[in-house]
Amino acid sequence: MQPRRLILIHGDHARAVARAQTLLAPLPPEQAQWIDQPGRGRQHLGQTLAAAVIDAHPSLNAEDLGAISGTLIAGGALIVLVPPPPHAGFLQRLLTLAAACSWVETVLADDSLPEAITPNSVLTEPAIQPTADQQKAIQACQTAVSVPQPHPLLITADRGRGKSTALGLALATGICPNARLTGPSRAAVAEVIKHAGNYPPKFLAPEDITPATDPLIIDEAAALPLGLLEKLIRENPCCVLAGTIHGYEGSGRGLELRIPTNRVTLQQPVRWAENDPLEALINQLLLFKTPPLSPATHQPHADQPVNIEWIDQQQLIDNPDRLAAIFSLLIESHYQTRPRDLQQLLEDPTLKIAAAFRANLLVGVAMAKLEGGLDPALAQPIWLGQRRPMGHLIAQSLTFHAGIQGASNLSGLRLQRIAIQSVYRRGGIGQQLIAAMQTYAQSHGCDWFGTSFSATPELLDFWQSTGLMPVRLGQRFDPHGGARAVIMLKGLSKAGQHLMTQARERFAVHLPDQIKHAQPALPPDLLQRLQHALPIADPAAIDTQDRIAFATGHRPWLDSVGALQRSLSTAATPPPDWVSAALAQPQALAPLAKQYGFTGQREYLNSLREWAATMLN
Numbered sequence: 076m077q078p079r080r081l082i083l084i085h086g087d088h089a090r091a092v093a094r095a096q097t098l099l100a101p102l103p104p105e106q107a108q109w110i111d112q113p114g115r116g117r118q119h120l121g122q123t124l125a126a127a128v129i130d131a132h133p134s135l136n137a138e139d140l141g142a143i144s145g146t147l148i149a150g151g152a153l154i155v156l157v158p159p160p161p162h163a164g165f166l167q168r169l170l171t172l173a174a175a176c177s178w179v180e181t182v183l184a185d186d187s188l189p190e191a192i193t194p195n196s197v198l199t200e201p202a203i204q205p206t207a208d209q210q211k212a213i214q215a216c217q218t219a220v221s222v223p224q225p226h227p228l229l230i231t232a233d234r235g236r237g238k239s240t241a242l243g244l245a246l247a248t249g250i251c252p253n254a255r256l257t258g259p260s261r262a263a264v265a266e267v268i269k270h271a272g273n274y275p276p277k278f279l280a281p282e283d284i285t286p287a288t289d290p291l292i293i294d295e296a297a298a299l300p301l302g303l304l305e306k307l308i309r310e311n312p313c314c315v316l317a318g319t320i321h322g323y324e325g326s327g328r329g330l331e332l333r334i335p336t337n338r339v340t341l342q343q344p345v346r347w348a349e350n351d352p353l354e355a356l357i358n359q360l361l362l363f364k365t366p367p368l369s370p371a372t373h374q375p376h377a378d379q380p381v382n383i384e385w386i387d388q389q390q391l392i393d394n395p396d397r398l399a400a401i402f403s404l405l406i407e408s409h410y411q412t413r414p415r416d417l418q419q420l421l422e423d424p425t426l427k428i429a430a431a432f433r434a435n436l437l438v439g440v441a442m443a444k445l446e447g448g449l450d451p452a453l454a455q456p457i458w459l460g461q462r463r464p465m466g467h468l469i470a471q472s473l474t475f476h477a478g479i480q481g482a483s484n485l486s487g488l489r490l491q492r493i494a495i496q497s498v499y500r501r502g503g504i505g506q507q508l509i510a511a512m513q514t515y516a517q518s519h520g521c522d523w524f525g526t527s528f529s530a531t532p533e534l535l536d537f538w539q540s541t542g543l544m545p546v547r548l549g550q551r552f553d554p555h556g557g558a559r560a561v562i563m564l565k566g567l568s569k570a571g572q573h574l575m576t577q578a579r580e581r582f583a584v585h586l587p588d589q590i591k592h593a594q595p596a597l598p599p600d601l602l603q604r605l606q607h608a609l610p611i612a613d614p615a616a617i618d619t620q621d622r623i624a625f626a627t628g629h630r631p632w633l634d635s636v637g638a639l640q641r642s643l644s645t646a647a648t649p650p651p652d653w654v655s656a657a658l659a660q661p662q663a664l665a666p667l668a669k670q671y672g673f674t675g676q677r678e679y680l681n682s683l684r685e686w687a688a689t690m691l692n
Contacts, residue, residue: 086184145234164421232341243270408494459628522571588637
């Protein structure tokens with residue numbers, strides 16, 4: 076097989092685009108893709124391409140690069156249009172690594188064209204002879220769906236190993252003619268259907284899968300939220316999954332760590348040759364194959380103090396070994412670590428990174444993001460749900476969900492990630508890093524310090540021990556963590572302490588409403604911690620504000636139900652039946668909309684807002 080190519084076209088944007096179009100012109104349109112808007116690369120998961128162009132002039136998205144490079148066949152080419160300098164951190168890293176590779180083709184937009192792209196003929200072959208690895212996977216699938224007491228099977232591999240093809244070839248044997256197929260999209264599972272022969276499975280969106288004994292095939296499983304995968308497997312015991320552990324799909328490490336399955340791993344590349352140079356470069360660039368930190372059974376240098384150092388982006392760009400060590404620690408501690416996290420490490424100017432060292436050994440790292448401090452003119456639109464500024468999770472949620480007007484005006488520091496080497500955990504290093512972050516926030520004029528995570532009793536205990544208190548619980552399960560998200564906060568300035576008081580009072584009003592309609596019910600041990608030391612709050616003024624935001628804006632229904640229910644006690648007339656039904660069953664808007672003749676849930680919700688507006692008068 077021919078090696079795959081990386082072609083970097085520098086210079087004027089219009090000329091670079093023209094050069095790339097000329098290179099793609101001889102190829103059938105379905106064999107080439109053009110990524111000109113960041114974030115679109117994931118749409119092509121599961122496809123097989125001869126060439127792809129990533130236009131980095133707007134910006135270069137790390138996940139696009141990882142996703143689209145994995146679709147390219149032997150002899151294919153990845154073309155990147157490189158803007159003039161200065162370059163952002165991730166693009167700097169790509170260009171530095173590419174400069175050390177003699178096989179990378181670097182051309183100017185005005186240069187003569189590189190050689191034509193000549194992909195391997197496998198793109199047009201009507202039949203595929205399975206590799207030994209794929210045959211092993213096919214046999215494992217046959218066993219998994221035929222045993223009396225099925226156990227989930229997980230087929231893992233790096234990109235380009237033919238996981239999807241193996242699933243299709245297994246189905247083509249007729250082992251499970253009633254199989255159902257799901258994945259992030261129909262396009263993402265096209266290879267399975269393509270190779271299933273006379274037994275194409277029925278594709279269903281993940282949210283449409285119902286419990287059944289018929290086999291369920293989940294392709295590109297790592298691209299689905301981990302909580303959803305756990306639910307699908309629990310309700311469909313005869314289940315075969317295929318996914319990438321080391322990659323960019325999000326839940327890959329979670330598949331390995333949290334889901335008990337029988338496993339088959341494919342090693343041999345199918346789309347390209349062994350030791351393909353492009354695969355090696357992408358692995359190095361995105362740190363897909365970063366080795367874990369050296370395991371230890373004891374704490375080396377346990378008698379040495381822990382030193383906290385602040386790391387800036389340029390240090391990570393200039394020191395690849397330090398970048399790899401920090402990212403390896405994040406991967407070890409967080410199964411959802413993705414290439415976008417690597418890109419954020421290198422580029423986000425609001426990100427603050429603190430690393431803990433003991434005798435020059437990296438033992439922990441914490442990342443926090445500056446938030447809030449938004450224009451006061453945005454306070455009302457955010458409160459009404461008309462604006463949702465990106466990158467301000469706590470500031471936006473306290474304004475919109477908790478209903479605190481002006482919360483977005485205050486500045487804060489939100490801790491995003493904290494990771495400690497396993498052998499050093501429970502030794503106080505995490506608390507030292509958090510204390511350093513709080514000190515930084517206070518010394519730099521922040522009004523609050525906070526964090527958000529999937530709520531568990533253990534994590535609530537830990538964060539309360541650092542001085543933070545819960546101020547907001549998400550209405551729905553976090554699909555990644557399999558739990559509800561909680562926001563915890565600590566006021567630092569006088570304004571921040573006032574915000575904390577407001578947030579706790581609102582939480583005291585909103586939490587009992589959530590308890591009534593939570594599905595599933597909140598676990599008692601979690602509930603006990605959330606209710607601890609909540610103030611006694613008068614709901615009247617809070618309810619009024621919530622009803623106004625619901626009636627005149629886009630305040631979420633579940634965040635407003637309690638206030639609307641309490642308003643009935645002073646209503647002159649009882650509400651219509653369709654309103655009473657919604658207030659009695661707030662989680663059932665979809666079936667109720669059908670029952671009462673609405674065209675859908677959206678029309679039903681709009682009518683509820685109109686009814687709430689009449690109640691204000």
